[in-house]
Ligand SMILES: Nc1ncnc2c1ncn2[C@@H]1O[C@H](COP(=O)(O)OP(=O)(O)OP(=O)(O)O)[C@@H](O)[C@H]1O
């Protein structure tokens with residue numbers, strides 16, 4: 001393109017390489033949240049947001065405070081955490097075993113993958129009544145609901161992670177005369193670990209989501225049961241307080257997995 | 269997809285259905301149409317009123333008023349909006365989706381009313397001595413272990429739909445009336461009415477409360493025991509007619525005409541189903557048989573056993589659609605004491621007695 | 628006769644489905660010597676190397692091993708890979724130790740073997756480094772250390788230097804020559820690089836283009852240590868090899884461009 005004046009004079013090359021590189025600004029993220037909450041509070045105080053539609057942040061905070069003060073928060077949390085830990089561990093363990101088998105053995109692959117494809121899309125909430133018949137109204141059905149919800153994504157993540165282990169590393173292991181077990185332990189598992197840990201992020205979130213479904217039936221305590229009861233009573237500050245607790249739980253779990261990744265995947 | 273035919277013990281009867289009953293959504297609203305002709309004979313254009321209600325037998329007087337043209341005669345054009353569960357009916361009124369509703373008086377209802385968004389204007393279903401409405405249903409195992417009377421429920425597990433539900437309230441009041449500590453009862457929250465019954469059936473809980481039409485077949489087939497009737501222990505207003513303050517402010521006349529038509533429906537209903545003979549048995553005669561076809565347009569449609577199900581399921585309504593205002597205040601008080609209702613409006617502020625009589 | 632393993636391919640034929648890659652290969656790697664395989668791209672060198680090490684079953688023919696395997700050899704036929712094949716989640720020392728772990732070696736013996744190998748390849752300072760922190764040349768040194776750690780009877784190396792730059796390649800080729808000469812390990816060495824072939828080979832087998840056959844075997848009777856790449860004899864051999872390969876190389880390149888057209 002000729003220069004506008006057609007003179008061919010010396011001129012700077014225009015810079016074209018900017019953009020497409022968003023930076024993380026954690027402070028900006030936090031500030032956004034603070035401003036939103038402040039606006040919401042101001043709107044509520046000015047009477048622009050009716051209490052019935054959306055309780056003010058201060059009301060939610062007060063509900064949370066009362067919950068903590070009365071010891072309720074800890075009672076509800078401990079019940080939920082036990083279920084989450086039990087259900088998630090069970091589902092993860094089973095999912096890892098099946099996923100590894102499907103990733104390693106021809107005989108296990110197609111059968112387990114077809115079962116997973118058929119059962120994964122079923123909403124686990126729909127199975128809750130069935131679980132109650134199978135495992136009773138107590139902890140069994142709650143843990144089963146979470147475990148089943150965690151199981152399928154774990155299988156899928158594990159199979160994908162095992163498939164993603166570079167074949168040349170496995171051939172290397174074979175060429176050095178490593179036993180099958182040693183290849184699985186020293187090459188397949190560590191190679192699949194990043195994919196499996198990414199799966200953990202997803203399954204931990206699913207476990208928290210399913211907590212509410214799991215605690216629908218027969219739970220005397222638990223954050224999920226608390227949220228359901230508050231919703232049923234149209235006690236919206238308590239409802240939102242419960243949701244804040246769930247969301248903080250999610251953040252906490254995500255942070256823990258981040259730590260785990262940094263520790264286990266230091267080599268990346 | 270007529271689920272009413274296939275699962276008689278769960279859906280039959282007058283369930284006020286906090287939880288899932290499963291009406292046919294395709295039938296919504298269109299049933300009011302044939303009466304438009306009648307309404308047209310009035311000089312005034314008919315006032316439209318959207319009524320929120322459960323698709324069960326429990327709002328039977330409204331079906332009668334609609335089918336016999338009482339609403340049209342009053343110059344109101346009532347459209348039925350059917351709901352799956354009781355709680356959303358109140359929420360729909362707050363959201364402006366319906367003008368009037370019939371629903372259970374629950375903790376959730378009172379919490380909404382306490383914000384000033386709802387007003388109770390009339391009575392509907394009432395637990396009443398001598399009318400077998402809600403049964404106390406006990407599992408076989410618990411019965412064998414000695415839970416043979418309501419007073420023996422102390423320390424037992426009890427299935428309810430949710431905290432703050434009518435069932436929760438009934439358990440609390442039964443405990444009061446029978447003189448045991450309500451806190452000793454282990455409440456099991458199971459969300460839906462079918463779950464409550466199934467929990468007793470399978471022995472996962474010791475007891476629950478079930479409407480007659482569900483409890484009787486279960487007891488008859490040996491899957492549980494009826495040890496008492498709620499109406500005999502704690503007569504109270506289960507469901508009520510409510511509206512929004514805006515309706516009362518702006519369309520009081522339409523509401524008044526709606527209420528008059530409703531009261532005529534209640535009168536017909538009482539004549540058809542609530543007369544008792546000297547032995548305390550319901551009288552079934554030509555009046556009854558004339559009313560049944562009006563109801564089968566809405567419930568048990570095409571079910572050969574419809575008649576029996578209706579006769580076994582009808583519940584008590586006070587004359588004139590009267591509201592048991594004292595009891596509503598007592599309920600509000602109870603829910604508040606349990607910490608389930610947060611607001612501090614007095615009962616008088618959520619009741620408007622200007623439209624229907626008070627019991 | 629030098630000590631060590633003799634590896635002989637007899638009548639090897641190999642086809643991937645309809646594609647015949649190798650056709651009647653008879654070739655031996657003599658004990659303690661380096662056999663270099665050269666040939667145009669796609670002629671089946673890697674295939675042959677996989678067959679020689681028992682990693683691929685040939686369509687026809689056998690590979691026979693004979694001769695002495697030293698006591699203490701943990702994996703007679705050991706590969707060095709073009710892409711290094713290091714485990715990224717193990718440190719340099721961990722990668723070298725990999726094949727020693729199941730061998731019943733006492734812990735201390737294992738550690739000292741690893742130390743020894745790292746010293747041999749000049750990696751002692753990087754024992755605790757992750758592979759991602761190493762340059763390409765250092766990574767292949769780890770590959771060599773890992774291979775030598777098992778005291779192999781035969782080294783099978785598939786273009787071990789082709790992923791590296793020219794200078795690193797020359798330096799490492801010299802190092803390989805020294806290591807192989809010192810250990811006296813039978814070696815099969817695949818390369819495209821004629822200079823490398825002349826630097827490292829006792830015998831150089833030139834394969835024809837696909838289906839691969841042995842066209843010619845060129846012997847170089849100079850000891851590996853002390854080969855000078857400016858030596859006119861070696862330069863003459865390099866030129867002769869190039870003359871042998873040029874037509875095939877050009878034809879192979881044409882084949883590729885036709886196929887992609
Ligand atoms: N697993 C396989 N399946 C099918 N065909 C293959 C497979 N591996 C190699 N081939 C084909 O066989 C032929 C020989 O491959 P090979 O890798 O042995 O050649 P090469 O001589 O090592 O080539 P290069 O010098 O490019 O590394 C090629 O045409 C290749 O496309």
Ligand SMILES: [Mg+2]
Pocket residue numbers: 672673674
């Ligand atoms: Mg190759």
